[in-house]
Amino acid sequence: MFLLGALALGLGVALVWVAFRVTVGTAKGIGALVGGLFALVRHILRHLIGIVVELVRAVGALIAALLLPLAVLFQVGRGRWSQSRHYGTALTDELGNAAAALYRATLAHPLKLVGLGGLLEGVEQRVPEVMAAAPGPDAPKAGPKKAFDGYVITGSLPAGGSGAKLWIARPTEAKQAALAAQFAAAPAEVVIKSFDLAAGSTLPQIVRENRALEAARRLGLVLEHQMTQDRFHYVMPYVAGADLSEVARRMHGRAGPEGLDEAGLRTVTGYAAGLLDILARFHAAGLWHKDIKPSNIIVGEGRVELVDLGLVTPLASAMTLTTHGTEYYRDPEMVRLAMRGVKVHEVDGVKFDLYSAGAVLYFLIEHSFPAHGSLSAVTKRCPEALRWIVRRAMASLDSRYGSAGEMLHDLLAVVAAKDAFALRPADLPSMGGRAVEVERAVAAGEPNSWRQASMPRPSPAYVHQPVHAAAAAPASARRPAPVGAAGESRGKRSTGWAGVAIALGLFMAMLVLGAFAMLWVMPARFDGGSSRHMVEGSWPMPTPARTQRQLESAQAAVEAAREEAEVLRAQALGLAGSTRADGEMPILRLDPKREGRNPAALDVARDAAQRFDGFALGLLPGGPSPSRSPEFAAFAERLVELGPIDVIGVEYGRTSDNIELWAQLRAAAGLSGVRDDAAAERLVAMLREGSDLDGVLWYEPAADGKSVEARLLVTDRSHQSIWGLLQAVWIAESAPRPAPTSAAPSPAPAAPSPASAASSVPKPPAAPPLPASTSAKAGSGPRR
Amino acid sequence: MPQDLSTGFIGRLRARDPKAWFELWETFGPVLSAQLRRWGRGRIGPETVQDMSQETLAALAQAIDSHDPSRGVRFSTWLLAIARYTLSDEFDRRNAQKRGEGRKPVELDELFAPGADMPSPDEDYHRLVLGAKVDAAVRRVERESEFLDFEVFRMRVLEGQSGVQVATSLGTSEATISRRLARVRDNLRAQLAEVVGQYSFGPDDLEDLARNGIDLSPNKASDALFDEAVGEVHRRYVAQRALLDSASRG
Structure with a gap:
């Protein structure tokens, strides 16, 4: 009985449980069905309403467009050209709005309604990208093609934000020979970055460019430079090719939704290794690129090149850290530090470049921005070890790779692995894994699929300096736009137009349901139209010895970078502590016009200028009637030439556009002359209170009417010193002076030259002090 | 427990602590941008959205001084209200530009007044x-x-x-x-x-x-x-x- 009862009870419970599960399951099923139906209805309604709204907007825009021509005609009738132009522009806008609304109403919404939104991706995303990347004008609007002596202009590049024009040019035969004699290899094409005052460039722009020029010089990329009355230009080797964003677009356009195949991943890993190789060289030269992003990386002629030196900053710079850079590729931690007001030399700029390199690698794998920073998930097909490298590069500052060489090592291990998908993070060199085994395998030349990775070729040695240039072209260098008939560049340009033509063809073909075929064909067409710089997968196979050499060279570069960064940092810090306890300031004297007679003073000034890398200097005319002295103009130009100093506030004899700074300076100094110590103290107080300036060069004509007296007021980097580090009296005299005697004290010995600076931590300049108010005579240094 | 509004994070925001504002932007900026883009339905470009997300935080700065926690508004709702305010302000501004005259946008405080047309945030x-x-x-x-x-x-x-x-x-x-x-x-x-x-x-x-x-x-x-x-x-x-x-x- 009991058993039967228990059985019945159990059966009852089981039945109830089954009924409950069936009910819940049914309810869930119905819920999902209803939810799906609602989603479908919402989708349909959204697009139907969208069609109606867009049609109404199109009609509205057309009505507005009908009215505007009347306004244009009316203003033309009144002879008011600027107003008629204004209404004409508005008319164009309205017509554009109407066309866009019609496009959305007749094509975009209907296709999306039936789930064919993918057909429009090419028109809505790729075509605008191609058009935006189209090159600038082919040649100078005015002037001969031989505007630059020794070069024939063949094309142009889109101008960046520097205010310069970028011309592609071919050196003449004579110039080729001259360059070949000077450099290891003369480039066939060059880029000329030109600031032309007559064409709208300004002096402050030229001054700002000084930093990029200095960086390019350090990397040995400047073939030559010239400054005339109204133009400043410099010449660098030209790097032709496609940028990585373009390359990634093509590669992912061909790949399926799962991402790149093994060959594609091999290729992008090679690109990343090439980038890291270049970064190791930048860092070894004491430079931080600060704007690593796909569009600044050019792939061409079998190698990767890094362009756009506009934000390059010395690692040991004493400037305040800024947030400049590009979103998604800029480390958020850098922004956080910049908001705290830290100085560049107080952070490790190398690590910020490495973050960007990781973000670039992420982009290449995913073809999307790392919108989540270090937490961005890699969703496409990718070896675990490669994911690890991306994460390690984008990890928090303490956990990140310590150097470009370390990251390069890991990348090369992936490249060298027999099967990259089998490579574990634990096997990477940075994890103390199979580094030795991998390198041994590379050395032994074992066959493997990844060995065929597209490793970038080393750049040609244009340089004759210790730091060899990895690669670079001037800011914003993108693709060539040649004037000449044939050539590689022409191929690139025609690619852009081919893209537009294909896109338009696609647009029309959609109307006749031919879009699928067109989209399938388009990537191949792009490849066909692509110039021969884009040779993915067919790059030279890295030999074991070559890979080994790369490993060694990367390691050496990293060591050199570390050592140099330490020296430079110590140098900057040593300078910061140079205020003398007795309150006396070191005084420098420099005769800028007669530097040949006073090279020691010039050395000191040059050294100071180099230490003040990225220095923001305000120029302030003193006295009741500010002078526009030509002597001073010459002097200021000389000063700018000495080192990377940003001269802001006031141009040479003219008020600059930075009125606010100018007003601050004027308010502090009043109408006092440079010998007024009270006014000087007010200026220093202004600097110490956190002005945007690092120093003020305060000048006025001297009593003799021929020379200029100037007083340099500088705070130290952390604005902790009472006075500046340096207070100088410069005399610019037009008359030659007698040679100094050997008994005359020289300011040179205590001031290390740039060459000696690398080997020791220098003492601050300790020239014999002179009262600041003394109009010291120039030429007191020994003749050399 | 919710934070003390005078000394906690909101207090730092009220004191215009830039680091607190950066933190807020870093955490909720992307959410606000995404929401604004969704509402804008393609009529506003990414740059404008970026500007507007920043404007939203600026509007937040105004609202934060008069925030009364006793109103029982959730933090997420509060953020959304301000984002919507910024968006409607942007559209009003555009319409005003087109018409050559402006309609006075709703005051920020009105959004938090009892019975106001609050945005209805979904799940x-x-x-x-x-x-x-x-x-x-x-x-x-x-x-x-x-x-x-x-x-x-x-x-x-x-x-x-x-x-x-x-x-x-x-x-x-x-x-x-x-x-x-x-x-x-x-x-x-x-x-x-x-x-x-x-x-x-x-x-x-x-x-x-x-x-x-x-x-x-x-x-x-x-x-x-x-x-x-x-x-x-x-x-x-x-x-x-x-x-x-x-x-x-x-």
Whole structure:
């Protein structure tokens, strides 16, 4: 009985449980069905309403467009050209709005309604990208093609934000020979970055460019430079090719939704290794690129090149850290530090470049921005070890790779692995894994699929300096736009137009349901139209010895970078502590016009200028009637030439556009002359209170009417010193002076030259002090 | 407990502490941008959205001085109201430009007045805000953890790999993986408590975590559930944002 009862009870419970599960399951099923139906209805309604709204907007825009021509005609009738132009522009806008609304109403919404939104991706995303990347004008609007002596202009590049024009040019035969004699290899094409005052460039722009020029010089990329009355230009080797964003677009356009195949991943890993190789060289030269992003990386002629030196900053710079850079590729931690007001030399700029390199690698794998920073998930097909490298590069500052060489090592291990998908993070060199085994395998030349990775070729040695240039072209260098008939560049340009033509063809073909075929064909067409710089997968196979050499060279570069960064940092810090306890300031004297007679003073000034890398200097005319002295103009130009100093506030004899700074300076100094110590103290107080300036060069004509007296007021980097580090009296005299005697004290010995600076931590300049108010005579240094 | 509005995070915002504002922007900026793009439905470009997200925070700066927690508005609702205010202000401005005259936009305070036409946030939006809070806590943990510890957490919890897989990948034992994971988990619990307290106005905000299965009290038995819930909330957040991003493009 009991058993039967228990059985019945159990059966009852089981039945109830089954009924409950069936009910819940049914309810869930119905819920999902209803939810799906609602989603479908919402989708349909959204697009139907969208069609109606867009049609109404199109009609509205057309009505507005009908009215505007009347306004244009009316203003033309009144002879008011600027107003008629204004209404004409508005008319164009309205017509554009109407066309866009019609496009959305007749094509975009209907296709999306039936789930064919993918057909429009090419028109809505790729075509605008191609058009935006189209090159600038082919040649100078005015002037001969031989505007630059020794070069024939063949094309142009889109101008960046520097205010310069970028011309592609071919050196003449004579110039080729001259360059070949000077450099290891003369480039066939060059880029000329030109600031032309007559064409709208300004002096402050030229001054700002000084930093990029200095960086390019350090990397040995400047073939030559010239400054005339109204133009400043410099010449660098030209790097032709496609940028990585373009390359990634093509590669992912061909790949399926799962991402790149093994060959594609091999290729992008090679690109990343090439980038890291270049970064190791930048860092070894004491430079931080600060704007690593796909569009600044050019792939061409079998190698990767890094362009756009506009934000390059010395690692040991004493400037305040800024947030400049590009979103998604800029480390958020850098922004956080910049908001705290830290100085560049107080952070490790190398690590910020490495973050960007990781973000670039992420982009290449995913073809999307790392919108989540270090937490961005890699969703496409990718070896675990490669994911690890991306994460390690984008990890928090303490956990990140310590150097470009370390990251390069890991990348090369992936490249060298027999099967990259089998490579574990634990096997990477940075994890103390199979580094030795991998390198041994590379050395032994074992066959493997990844060995065929597209490793970038080393750049040609244009340089004759210790730091060899990895690669670079001037800011914003993108693709060539040649004037000449044939050539590689022409191929690139025609690619852009081919893209537009294909896109338009696609647009029309959609109307006749031919879009699928067109989209399938388009990537191949792009490849066909692509110039021969884009040779993915067919790059030279890295030999074991070559890979080994790369490993060694990367390691050496990293060591050199570390050592140099330490020296430079110590140098900057040593300078910061140079205020003398007795309150006396070191005084420098420099005769800028007669530097040949006073090279020691010039050395000191040059050294100071180099230490003040990225220095923001305000120029302030003193006295009741500010002078526009030509002597001073010459002097200021000389000063700018000495080192990377940003001269802001006031141009040479003219008020600059930075009125606010100018007003601050004027308010502090009043109408006092440079010998007024009270006014000087007010200026220093202004600097110490956190002005945007690092120093003020305060000048006025001297009593003799021929020379200029100037007083340099500088705070130290952390604005902790009472006075500046340096207070100088410069005399610019037009008359030659007698040679100094050997008994005359020289300011040179205590001031290390740039060459000696690398080997020791220098003492601050300790020239014999002179009262600041003394109009010291120039030429007191020994003749050399 | 919700924070003390005079001394806590909101207090720092009121005192115009730039770091607090940056933190707020970093945490909720992407959510606001995505929401604004969704509302804008392609009529406003990404640059404008970026500007407007910043304007939203600027509007927040105005509103924060007069914020009264007794109104019972949730933090997420409050943010949304300000975002909507900024968007309607932008459209009013554009219309005014087109017409050559302006309609006076609604005052910010009116949005919080009783009976005001408050935006009605959907469940997706609340989930997005919760995801942003969890994301912020995870980021803090990442900054404070050893790289290997955090990678173990990422692979196990955020990517959902098994302990064996992670151990093999990192060339270590499962026991080591568990130890590393436990360290990160403890830290994450503490950070979650702090972040949620920081961005909460009332009990409704605080209960969000529990409602989503995230138990902040250390309990060995619930560790696996905690990991699962955190992983799910975070993955959902990442997917939602990706969806909003793509929707705004398409």
